[in-house]
Structure formats: structure tokens, C-alpha cells
Amino acid sequence: MQIDLEPFLGNCSCGRTHAISVQGIYIEPKASRYLSELLELYKFPVFICDSNIKKVTEEILGEYFQ
Numbered sequence: 001m002q003i004d005l006e007p008f009l010g011n012c013s014c015g016r017t018h019a020i021s022v023q024g025i026y027i028e029p030k031a032s033r034y035l036s037e038l039l040e041l042y043k044f045p046v047f048i049c050d051s052n053i054k055k056v057t058e059e060i061l062g063e064y065f066q
Contacts, residue, residue, distance in 0.1 A: 001028050002025070003026070005022060008020055023038060023041060024038060035057065035061065039064070047061070
């Protein structure tokens, strides 16, 4: 499932306008299949993950974990 980011943009009930730089949020089994497509947009991506996620995605992201 891809999360709709539109509700997080624009005017907020707090009176401020908020912006996010997130390109996409995917929550589903095997969501790592989207990584290659998403990584094409970045020269130096940053990953925040625990050791379990790193282990599962190492085959796809090995070059980025160097």
C-alpha cells in the first residue's frame, strides 16, 4: 500500500504551512521491491533502519551500505 502524502502538505490546523521531502511511503510485504525505482532519484540516499531491515534488504542495498 502506498501512503497518500497529500493530507500532510499545505495549510495545517495550527496555522502554518508544512512541507515534506518524502517521495513515498510503502507499507506492505516485500515493499523493498520499490527501492530500485526510488533510489534512482538520489545521489547519496540516507537509510534509517534497524539490523533486521538491513539484513533483509542487504541484497538490494548492499552497495549503499558500504
